[in-house]
Amino acid sequence: MFNFFKSKKSRPEEEKAVEKEETAEGAALSPQSNGEIPQDAVKTSLPAESEPVTAKSEVAQEETKPIGFAGKLRLGLARTRQNLSKQLSGLFGGGKIDEELYEELETILLTADTGVNATTQLLEDLRQQVKKKGLTDAADLKTALKESLVEMLKPLERPLDTTTNSPFVIMITGVNGVGKTTSIGKLAKYFQSQGKSVLLAAGDTFRAAAREQLIAWGERNNVTVVAPDTGVDKKNDPAAVIFDAINAAKARGIDIVLADTAGRLTTQMHLMEEIKKVKRVIGKAIPDAPHEVMLVLDANTGQNAVTQVKAFDEALDVTGLILTKLDGTAKGGVVAAICGQYPQNPPALRFIGVGEGLDDLRPFNANDFVDALFD
Numbered sequence: 001m002f003n004f005f006k007s008k009k010s011r012p013e014e015e016k017a018v019e020k021e022e023t024a025e026g027a028a029l030s031p032q033s034n035g036e037i038p039q040d041a042v043k044t045s046l047p048a049e050s051e052p053v054t055a056k057s058e059v060a061q062e063e064t065k066p067i068g069f070a071g072k073l074r075l076g077l078a079r080t081r082q083n084l085s086k087q088l089s090g091l092f093g094g095g096k097i098d099e100e101l102y103e104e105l106e107t108i109l110l111t112a113d114t115g116v117n118a119t120t121q122l123l124e125d126l127r128q129q130v131k132k133k134g135l136t137d138a139a140d141l142k143t144a145l146k147e148s149l150v151e152m153l154k155p156l157e158r159p160l161d162t163t164t165n166s167p168f169v170i171m172i173t174g175v176n177g178v179g180k181t182t183s184i185g186k187l188a189k190y191f192q193s194q195g196k197s198v199l200l201a202a203g204d205t206f207r208a209a210a211r212e213q214l215i216a217w218g219e220r221n222n223v224t225v226v227a228p229d230t231g232v233d234k235k236n237d238p239a240a241v242i243f244d245a246i247n248a249a250k251a252r253g254i255d256i257v258l259a260d261t262a263g264r265l266t267t268q269m270h271l272m273e274e275i276k277k278v279k280r281v282i283g284k285a286i287p288d289a290p291h292e293v294m295l296v297l298d299a300n301t302g303q304n305a306v307t308q309v310k311a312f313d314e315a316l317d318v319t320g321l322i323l324t325k326l327d328g329t330a331k332g333g334v335v336a337a338i339c340g341q342y343p344q345n346p347p348a349l350r351f352i353g354v355g356e357g358l359d360d361l362r363p364f365n366a367n368d369f370v371d372a373l374f375d
């Protein structure tokens with residue numbers, strides 16, 4: 001049922017061991033709905049041809065890009081920044097700080113997807129700063145607003161520590177089309193650049209193209225992908241695929257497992273139940289896994305992103321977020337909106353995505369983000 005799509009030369013001895021272990025453990029802890037995994041379902045077969053199929057030219061292109069991530073972030077957020085600065089320049093151009101100004105600022109923040117809670121919080125903080133510092137000129141408000149924003153967003157800045165477990169299992173989830181699979185490709189490269197070994201689990205068994213998409217990312221990064229067989233009559237269970245992948249990672253001493261899952265709407269109750277099952281089965285492969293439940297959000301969805309955090313958190317206890325597509329027409333305020341929703345303990349925003357390339361995903365940094373939002 002499951003195949004390894006390897007980009008490296010195969011090592012027969014090691015793989016035999018993997019096969020043996022998977023067959024034994026997989027059969028014992030069947031994630032199939034009927035309680036059993038057929039013998040052939042847990043066998044790990046390796047394609048006869050396991051030479052790398054690396055898209056070298058694409059990788060090379062990515063690597064020669066002259067612009068750093070801070071530059072990319074600025075570039076990605078250019079539209080947001082232009083929009084914001086057009087509106088703010090009138091406001092912060094100079095003049096008196098009065099109620100009218102606060103009201104205008106409130107409207108600007110709300111239309112930038114900041115949400116009611118975060119906007120209220122920001123304005124309160126700004127008023128306090130104005131009082132404390134004795135600010136009288138509207139021109140000073142820009143720096144004050146930046147400070148308030150950084151203070152609000154700082155609690156989101158909690159980088160992911162993957163050294164606590166080996167393998168460290170990251171389960172990726174989110175609604176359809178937010179950038180889950182693309183983020184996995186980028187994460188694979190990111191972790192490899194830190195000297196970690198990575199294995200990808202093609203747990204999206206829903207869409208036919210999903211498997212191929214992940215395999216292509218695996219090839220670009222030179223990492224192994226555990227994917228279900230494409231056999232027409234076989235109904236592949238995402239939990240079983242990921243379970244198998246984790247066992248393979250254990251046997252091979254892999255540092256990080258990135259498990260892809262199919263996109264789902266939070267209103268599709270049966271699919272929300274399915275993803276809970278995936279998480280439970282992961283815990284059978286390694287008792288305290290998944291070590292990270294990562295929810296991917298599309299920055300363009302504005303306030304909807306906040307609703308998604310709530311629903312997925314209720315189902316899965318989300319531990320980290322990835323915010324993608326900040327390079328488009330996204331207004332950026334959604335980052336603050338998340339803080340506004342969880343003023344005491346906001347979820348960790350692990351990474352942000354600012355493009356479709358391999359290097360377009362980096363850890364979130366509140367200072368850099370706020371800097372890129374303003375002129």
Ligand SMILES: Nc1nc2c(ncn2[C@@H]2O[C@H](COP(=O)(O)OP(=O)(O)OP(=O)(O)O)[C@@H](O)[C@H]2O)c(=O)[nH]1
Binds near residue numbers: 176262325353
């Ligand atoms: N501009 C931009 N596009 C992105 C970013 N991340 C992902 N995308 C694009 O978004 C589209 C969807 O990405 P996928 O990774 O397939 O999304 P997914 O969540 O896996 O989708 P499903 O598996 O269908 O639910 C693709 O065209 C990606 O190239 C980003 O940070 N910026």
Ligand SMILES: [Mg+2]
Binds near residue numbers: 180204210260261262
């Ligand atoms: Mg996908």
